[in-house]
Amino acid sequence: MIEYIKGHLTELNPTYAVLEAAGVGYEVNITLPTYSQLVGEETKGNQPEAKLFVTEIIREDTHDLFGFFTKGERALFLMLMTVSGIGANTARMIMSAYNAGEIRQIIATSNVRALSQVKGLGNKTAERIIVDLKDKVLKIDLGEGLSNTPDNEQDGFLFPVEESPVKTEAVTALTMLGFNAAASGKVVDKILKANAAATVEQVIKDALKML
Numbered sequence: 013m014i015e016y017i018k019g020h021l022t023e024l025n026p027t028y029a030v031l032e033a034a035g036v037g038y039e040v041n042i043t044l045p046t047y048s049q050l051v052g053e054e055t056k057g058n059q060p061e062a063k064l065f066v067t068e069i070i071r072e073d074t075h076d077l078f079g080f081f082t083k084g085e086r087a088l089f090l091m092l093m094t095v096s097g098i099g100a101n102t103a104r105m106i107m108s109a110y111n112a113g114e115i116r117q118i119i120a121t122s123n124v125r126a127l128s129q130v131k132g133l134g135n136k137t138a139e140r141i142i143v144d145l146k147d148k149v150l151k152i153d154l155g156e157g158l159s160n161t162p163d164n165e166q167d168g169f170l171f172p173v174e175e176s177p178v179k180t181e182a183v184t185a186l187t188m189l190g191f192n193a194a195a196s197g198k199v200v201d202k203i204l205k206a207n208a209a210a211t212v213e214q215v216i217k218d219a220l221k222m223l
Contacts, residue, residue, distance in 0.1 A: 017079065018063040026216055028184035029079065031062060040064055040079035040102075043089075044108040044213045050080040068185055069100045078104065084154035085112045091152065096145045097137060105129050105189065109220045111155050119149045129221045131191075179204060182215040191223050200223055 017040065019033030026047045031038050041083070050062055064079030078100060080086040085107070092103040106115060109130045118126045120140070127138035161218045168198050179200050186196040199219045203210060210218075 014066050014068060014077070016063055016065045017077075021050060021062040025180060026212055027188045028038055029064070029081075031064065038077060040066060040077045041104065042079050043085070043104055045111045046081045048211075048213045049061065052188065054117065060217065074099065078081060081105065082112075082154065087152050088112050088149070088154070091145060092141070092207065093140050093147060098141065101190075102132060105132065108189075109216070109217055116149050116152065116154065118146050127170055131223055153168050172215055178215060180211050181183065181212045185216055186213070186219055186223070191219075195223060 017031050017033055017038050019031040019038075021029060022032050022037060023030035024047070026042075028039055028041050028045060029047075029050055030048070031040060046064070060148050064081065065083050066077050066079045067086055069078060069089060071075045078089065080084075080089060089107060092098050092106060093100060098106075106127075110118065110126075117123075122142050124135055124138045124142060127133060127134045127141060130138075133141075179197070182200050183193060183196045187193045197220065199222045200215055202222075203215050203218050207214075
């Protein structure tokens with residue numbers, strides 16, 4: 013089992029990152045909060061070094077790596093997958109719609125409404141998650157700073173919606189998550205018209221609750 017991968021961050025987008033370690037490039041599926049953390053690392057220079065705690069999901073036809081900035085986030089991801097009907101992709105969807113601190117609070121306070129807003133869950137699945145995890149989720153140590161909401165400022169520069177690089181990246185990420193490109197584009201346009209300074213992470217988080 014791989015505990016973590018530490019290496020040069022050679023590629024990054026909202027759904028996956030590529031870390032090069034010992035001459036091998038590892039494609040690692042990530043959540044939006046992890047993406048946001050890695051963006052901060054990326055600003056430190058060309059091919060910055062990054063570390064992701066990973067878990068391997070092995071199926072007959074695929075061998076996927078999912079990476080997280082902290083052990084606590086990984087523990088929450090694995091805990092979500094213990095619930096019947098919640099696979100890796102659904103768990104990642106939940107952890108992209110909300111950050112780890114928000115998810116823990118939602119489950120601990122039995123906030124079915126907030127959880128059911130995640131695409132594909134519905135009230136019954138949200139209730140099942142809460143029933144199964146309410147007594148367990150508060151035991152996870154998430155570390156510092158995970159309950160902070162993302163910063164929506166983008167250097168004060170507003171891009172037109174039609175040519176926004178934020179829109180392009182957000183639609184690409186949503187398409188990779190399995191959503192229709194045309195529908196994703198319309199939702200992203202609506203979000204950016206309401207807040208043209210929204211970051212890629214915030215646009216995707218909002219879109220996941222609207223698609």
